[in-house]
Amino acid sequence: MVEVETVSPDFDNDADDQIQTCLNPSAPKSFFLYAGAGSGKTRSLKSALDTFRANYGASFRRTGKKIAVVTYTNAAADEIAARVGSDPLFPISTIHSFCWKHIETYHHDIQTWLLKTLPVDLAELHEKQAKGRPGTKAAMDRERAITSTTRRLEWLSVARRFTYNPNGDNFGQDSLSHSEVLKITASFIETKPSMQAVLINQYPFLLIDESQDTNKGLLTAFFMLAATHKGKFGMGLFGDTMQRIYLDGHPELESLVPDNWARPVKRLNHRSPQRIIALGNILRAPIDRQSQVARDDSEIGFVRLFIAPNNTPDKPGFEKRVRERMANLCSDPDWNNEVTIKALTLEHHMAASRRGFLDMFRALDRDSRLSTGLRTGDLPGLRLFTERVAPLIAAARAEDKFAIMAHLRATSPLLKRAAIALSSTPGDPLQPIRFAVDALLALHPEQSTTTFLSVLQCVAEHHLFEIPTALRPFVVNERTTVESALITDDASSYEDEAVEKSPESLEAWRAFLETPYNQIIPFAEYVSDRGPFGTHQGVKGLEFERVLVILDDSDARGFLFSYEKLFEAKPLSDTDRKHLEDATDGGVTRTRRLLYVTCTRAKKSLALVAYTENPDALLAAALRNQWFVSEEIERL
Numbered sequence: 001m002v003e004v005e006t007v008s009p010d011f012d013n014d015a016d017d018q019i020q021t022c023l024n025p026s027a028p029k030s031f032f033l034y035a036g037a038g039s040g041k042t043r044s045l046k047s048a049l050d051t052f053r054a055n056y057g058a059s060f061r062r063t064g065k066k067i068a069v070v071t072y073t074n075a076a077a078d079e080i081a082a083r084v085g086s087d088p089l090f091p092i093s094t095i096h097s098f099c100w101k102h103i104e105t106y107h108h109d110i111q112t113w114l115l116k117t118l119p120v121d122l123a124e125l126h127e128k129q130a131k132g133r134p135g136t137k138a139a140m141d142r143e144r145a146i147t148s149t150t151r152r153l154e155w156l157s158v159a160r161r162f163t164y165n166p167n168g169d170n171f172g173q174d175s176l177s178h179s180e181v182l183k184i185t186a187s188f189i190e191t192k193p194s195m196q197a198v199l200i201n202q203y204p205f206l207l208i209d210e211s212q213d214t215n216k217g218l219l220t221a222f223f224m225l226a227a228t229h230k231g232k233f234g235m236g237l238f239g240d241t242m243q244r245i246y247l248d249g250h251p252e253l254e255s256l257v258p259d260n261w262a263r264p265v266k267r268l269n270h271r272s273p274q275r276i277i278a279l280g281n282i283l284r285a286p287i288d289r290q291s292q293v294a295r296d297d298s299e300i301g302f303v304r305l306f307i308a309p310n311n312t313p314d315k316p317g318f319e320k321r322v323r324e325r326m327a328n329l330c331s332d333p334d335w336n337n338e339v340t341i342k343a344l345t346l347e348h349h350m351a352a353s354r355r356g357f358l359d360m361f362r363a364l365d366r367d368s369r370l371s372t373g374l375r376t377g378d379l380p381g382l383r384l385f386t387e388r389v390a391p392l393i394a395a396a397r398a399e400d401k402f403a404i405m406a407h408l409r410a411t412s413p414l415l416k417r418a419a420i421a422l423s424s425t426p427g428d429p430l431q432p433i434r435f436a437v438d439a440l441l442a443l444h445p446e447q448s449t450t451t452f453l454s455v456l457q458c459v460a461e462h463h464l465f466e467i468p469t470a471l472r473p474f475v476v477n478e479r480t481t482v483e484s485a486l487i488t489d490d491a492s493s494y495e496d497e498a499v500e501k502s503p504e505s506l507e508a509w510r511a512f513l514e515t516p517y518n519q520i521i522p523f524a525e526y527v528s529d530r531g532p533f534g535t536h537q538g539v540k541g542l543e544f545e546r547v548l549v550i551l552d553d554s555d556a557r558g559f560l561f562s563y564e565k566l567f568e569a570k571p572l573s574d575t576d577r578k579h580l581e582d583a584t585d586g587g588v589t590r591t592r593r594l595l596y597v598t599c600t601r602a603k604k605s606l607a608l609v610a611y612t613e614n615p616d617a618l619l620a621a622a623l624r625n626q627w628f629v630s631e632e633i634e635r636l
């Protein structure tokens with residue numbers, strides 16, 4: 001086994017001192033802290049903010065200044081907020097919501113930007129269409145893009161206002177896409193001195209976590225902001241090039257960093273035991289040869305690779321045996337307990353099939369425009385079940401009258417003052433509630449024969465909750481006077497009529513409603529990140545005691561990653577070889593980085609399950625590359 005050096009836990013303390021020196025309001029300085037997994041970058045961020053609050057918090061609060069902290073995903077923003085604590089002095093947000101917050105009132109300028117940009121996009125589309133082969137999927141996609149861009153330009157012929165939802169899908173003419181919001185912000189920062197002034201006055205410091213994944217164009221604009229306002233504004237980049245997994249990030253970020261920036265160094269991995277650090281080092285070696293050291297009080301730790309053919313009939317059964325084996329090997333019974341491990345799949349549907357919500361997931365996944373909202377759980381049609389119905393059923397099953405009433409008071413039109421005043425049972429205004437709850441329970445929602453449709457119809461019939469636009473076509477009853485009086489339409493303000501009424505969307509919702517309602521519980525748990533499953537990409541920045549990484553190309557549908565190629569169980573294509581030779585960003589390198597991210601989440605022990613079409617080749621490569629020694633590899 002490849003050894004790692006061990007050092008004292010205070011090995012890297014100097015890095016925090018350097019950052020604190022940079023965060024001095026009278027002499028702000030930018031810095032670049034790029035370091036490997038578990039080296040305590042987020043911890044350095046927290047400690048920098050704590051020290052800043054103690055030294056300069058009062059004067060910043062008095063003058064209304066703040067330090068902006070931005071990151072890539074909501075999960076990462078929540079993780080930082082949990083560690084740093086919430087403080088208006090340090091607003092923490094995703095990069096998308098940060099950008100939107102700063103451009104959302106500039107409707108006229110956004111329109112001008114679109115009117116300048118869309119014709120260029122349209123010309124490019126026409127050019128590609130003229131050159132491309134007709135009749136292919138790409139040609140049809142381009143045709144659709146040409147039609148929608150042309151329509152959007154027509155729509156922009158009069159003054160308009162724009163909307164954007166940083167956490168979901170954005171449909172409709174007036175809504176901006178995620179990439180448009182980033183591009184518009186970058187353009188405004190670069191071209192509008194007023195925007196620059198607002199930013200640097202409000203935030204003399206901007207700290208970007210996971211900056212390896214921050215959009216290239218936007219980072220370039222921030223670099224320009226820092227260079228133009230040197231001495232008044234400081235930017236701090238935290239990140240790790242080896243953990244870049246989104247295509248949006250800047251592949252050559254490091255080369256943009258000016259010489260006058262501070263570059264604190266952190267080499268000590270505080271998170272993982274020695275064996276896992278050694279695996280991370282060897283996975284990383286071909287990329288940048290940065291190797292980490294371990295704490296001298298760290299454990300050796302456990303790593304195992306389990307290999308099985310990709311046609312293994314009962315994969316969840318195999319993974320259960322892997323967990324039992326890990327429990328024995330590590331003398332750690334928590335490996336047997338699903339809730340105390342984190343299993344990572346490459347794609348959501350792989351988690352869906354293991355957790356038992358595949359039918360509902362697949363049904364909605366048919367319409368690509370619903371895909372982000374499905375994955376984040378933000379679609380109003382889903383939130384009706386996850387946030388309204390499911391908590392009500394749980395409270396009713398627990399016979400917790402207080403919880404039932406508290407939930408309905410916050411969410412149900414039946415308990416709005418106007419509904420009570422108009423009640424047909426004035427002597428017993430709560431009677432409709434009792435009937436509604438009894439009717440829901442009588443459906444036996446725990447059974448797999450109860451569909452979402454039957455639950456939806458029951459909710460509609462009893463006017464329990466407002467029905468989101470997407471689901472209204474499936475509800476037969478007419479609105480009563482009471483319900484009509486109460487409709488506030490908060491859901492439809494978020495949805496787009498055109499999409500809701502599109503045949504694909506109706507078809508997806510129809511198929512969803514025919515699936516079992518009881519899948520909503522594991523789905524809700526999954527999207528809220530509370531469950532035992534996560535995705536390889538979604539766990540960036542997080543850490544777990546025991547990690548089970550599931551590698552299974554045969555079950556994955558994307559083409560961006562290939563574990564089979566990384567583990568040499570499948571031959572490389574010419575393009576793959578060219579990328580490796582030129583050290584450019586190809587699928588094999590991307591997969592290597594993703595594997596580095598997943599393996600380095602583990603604080604105690606790590607199991608990899610590799611499903612492969614060629615177990616012998618995979619095993620041989622794992623040994624040849626010194627990723628594992630033979631005692632660490634087990635085959636089905």
Ligand SMILES: Nc1ncnc2c1ncn2[C@@H]1O[C@H](COP(=O)(O)OP(=O)(O)OP(=O)(O)O)[C@@H](O)[C@H]1O
Pocket residue numbers: 009035036037038039040041042043044240243269270271540541542543600
């Ligand atoms: N100086 C330290 N002393 C003790 N524990 C530390 C120290 N620095 C970091 N840790 C712990 O090590 C773990 C990893 O730290 P952190 O999450 O900040 O690393 P990171 O560099 O942001 O990781 P990644 O890039 O992998 O997301 C955390 O549990 C953190 O509390």
